[in-house]
Amino acid sequence: MKINYQCSLFNYNLSKLPRNINFRGEIKKTMTNKMMPGNLLLFLFIFIISSVCAQDPLAGRFSGSLQANGNFFIKDSLIGAYKTPQYESKKFGSELWLNLNYNAKDFDMGLRFDMFNNSNIVNPNGSFTGQGIGVWWIHKKVNAFDFRVGYIYDQIGSGIIYRAYEDRPLAIDNALYGARMSYDINQDWKVKVFAGKVKTFFAYSGPTIKGGSITGFITGKEGSTWSLAPGVGFVNQTFDDETIQQITANVSTYTPSDGINLYHNTYAGSAFNTLTYKNLSLYIEGAYKYHDVYRDATAPLTLWDGTVTAGKFRDDPGTVFFGSLTYAADKIGITLEGKRTENFRYRIDPFAEGNFGAINYIPPMARQNTYRLTAFYSAVTQELSEQAFQMDVTYSLNKKVGLLVNGSYINDLEGNLLYREIYTEAQIKPNTSWNIIGGLQLQNYNIDVYLSHKGEPNVKTIVPYADVLYKMNKTKSIRLEAQYMSTKQDRGSWVYALVEVGVAPHWIFTVSDMYNLASDEIKRLKPELKNKTHYFTAGLVYNAGTNRFSLNYVKQVDGIVCSGGVCRYEPAFSGVRLNMLSNF
Numbered sequence: 001m002k003i004n005y006q007c008s009l010f011n012y013n014l015s016k017l018p019r020n021i022n023f024r025g026e027i028k029k030t031m032t033n034k035m036m037p038g039n040l041l042l043f044l045f046i047f048i049i050s051s052v053c054a055q056d057p058l059a060g061r062f063s064g065s066l067q068a069n070g071n072f073f074i075k076d077s078l079i080g081a082y083k084t085p086q087y088e089s090k091k092f093g094s095e096l097w098l099n100l101n102y103n104a105k106d107f108d109m110g111l112r113f114d115m116f117n118n119s120n121i122v123n124p125n126g127s128f129t130g131q132g133i134g135v136w137w138i139h140k141k142v143n144a145f146d147f148r149v150g151y152i153y154d155q156i157g158s159g160i161i162y163r164a165y166e167d168r169p170l171a172i173d174n175a176l177y178g179a180r181m182s183y184d185i186n187q188d189w190k191v192k193v194f195a196g197k198v199k200t201f202f203a204y205s206g207p208t209i210k211g212g213s214i215t216g217f218i219t220g221k222e223g224s225t226w227s228l229a230p231g232v233g234f235v236n237q238t239f240d241d242e243t244i245q246q247i248t249a250n251v252s253t254y255t256p257s258d259g260i261n262l263y264h265n266t267y268a269g270s271a272f273n274t275l276t277y278k279n280l281s282l283y284i285e286g287a288y289k290y291h292d293v294y295r296d297a298t299a300p301l302t303l304w305d306g307t308v309t310a311g312k313f314r315d316d317p318g319t320v321f322f323g324s325l326t327y328a329a330d331k332i333g334i335t336l337e338g339k340r341t342e343n344f345r346y347r348i349d350p351f352a353e354g355n356f357g358a359i360n361y362i363p364p365m366a367r368q369n370t371y372r373l374t375a376f377y378s379a380v381t382q383e384l385s386e387q388a389f390q391m392d393v394t395y396s397l398n399k400k401v402g403l404l405v406n407g408s409y410i411n412d413l414e415g416n417l418l419y420r421e422i423y424t425e426a427q428i429k430p431n432t433s434w435n436i437i438g439g440l441q442l443q444n445y446n447i448d449v450y451l452s453h454k455g456e457p458n459v460k461t462i463v464p465y466a467d468v469l470y471k472m473n474k475t476k477s478i479r480l481e482a483q484y485m486s487t488k489q490d491r492g493s494w495v496y497a498l499v500e501v502g503v504a505p506h507w508i509f510t511v512s513d514m515y516n517l518a519s520d521e522i523k524r525l526k527p528e529l530k531n532k533t534h535y536f537t538a539g540l541v542y543n544a545g546t547n548r549f550s551l552n553y554v555k556q557v558d559g560i561v562c563s564g565g566v567c568r569y570e571p572a573f574s575g576v577r578l579n580m581l582s583n584f
Helices: 037-052 085-090 241-251 447-451 520-525
Strands: 019-021 027-029 061-073 092-104 107-119 128-142 145-152 176-184 190-200 203-215 226-238 265-277 280-289 294-302 308-314 318-328 332-342 385-396 401-411 417-428 434-445 459-471 476-485 493-503 507-517 534-544 547-556 559-563 566-570 573-583
Touching: 061 085, 085 092, 085 107, 145 190, 176 203, 241 308, 417 447
Parallel strands: none
Antiparallel strands: 019 027, 061 092, 061 573, 092 107, 107 128, 128 145, 145 176, 176 190, 190 203, 203 226, 226 265, 265 280, 280 318, 294 308, 318 332, 332 385, 385 401, 401 417, 417 434, 434 459, 459 476, 476 493, 493 507, 507 534, 534 547, 547 573, 559 566
């Protein structure tokens, strides 16, 4: 919409200083790492003047979105939903993100207000409260020159040496707080540089990050059937003195045989290229990370007093080699991928746990499944030792029948089995009223490596599934899901069923249940499974224009949640969830 409002005076009062997350698991107030109030006021002033007071010829478009989540926690000891702050005292938690964007020709700017109120999204077993400006940016393009300051989301190549991105369900928001500049050498070649610090919720702290890339495009004469898209990139990380001192204090307890070298600066580089020829596309990338201090949670460590523990710091260089070959024709599509990863854990803080502080992103080699039981055991990317291959084939028999086969093969570098999966799917559309999806999944999952279940055997599963959609008329539909997981390991077999009724254009009603079928032997080894429990979910969704509201009563088993190959553990949940999304 065109902005055409008159200006008016306004007052803005800053709230208390935000609280930031310390990677070592602490929540503390900070004075040195906060966003300075003066900078916030200056940016808010510029943003409001530009958005509200803009007149021709600077008239542009104002847009935004609001996302809010609310969780009401209802204690249920039978499923393990207890003994966390939410269930014992807080009872309610929420998150909110408000995006505001302004665009005018080659200029755009925006901000995002974030609020967390007794939220468990940061730490599923904890409670986090904080609010403030989570993101802001100013971007301008002047002929061949392009610059952006503030918080920046970007990547080099496929992200192996550098990727700044957001994934809210996994509490990942590692935007670069700094500046990025790029220059178009010509219509085919571009150079980019950036520098700053990695965002940690409402603060920016730790090492500084610098880097850049050169990318291009090469093809033959007009009408050529081939092209190349080469590129190179580099990243430099400089540890601050405080981080070096903390590492020094930690490794001072090591025996000489486990000693490591400390580096203020670490470097990573990659070269990549996409070759396209007719229906074929080949992407290859090789990355190297120079000596960098990182923590290996499984490496044995002997202390001066003779104590043997795990979680040793290492300083080995790392490598990643990744390739993807794709073929697409009228009825068939084939994708082959391969990857080798060695010692490529890359964090702004060597003490960081889980996904926090990641500088890079390593593409996964396992299918991202969406059905409840096919996604029950997910293979998170192994940053220190992984050799993997994946193949995906789709084939259309005709307009009514489509087939899919996917296979994943993942070992560590010593040849030990980590993950195997064969996933098949058939989609049948006999007419406009019916859509039927069904298939079978086979898995072999190293639960010792992925979930740290020491000494337990690999989990072998067989999962048949079906998804049937029937459109009764133009406004009413019903969808049924049925899944069964057969396994003799871990928590045993499961069954899952869902019924979903749609009443267009506004309503969707859903009810589902998940039930454990553990054998007597498994229940003897895991007494918590003796209490047979139905994991019920029931809810509704209401759509009104660009607004979407959902309300659900949920009982959810604990497990691994993944997105794009990045995973985290979430405990069992019992309660009510309210979600809202509005675009304007």
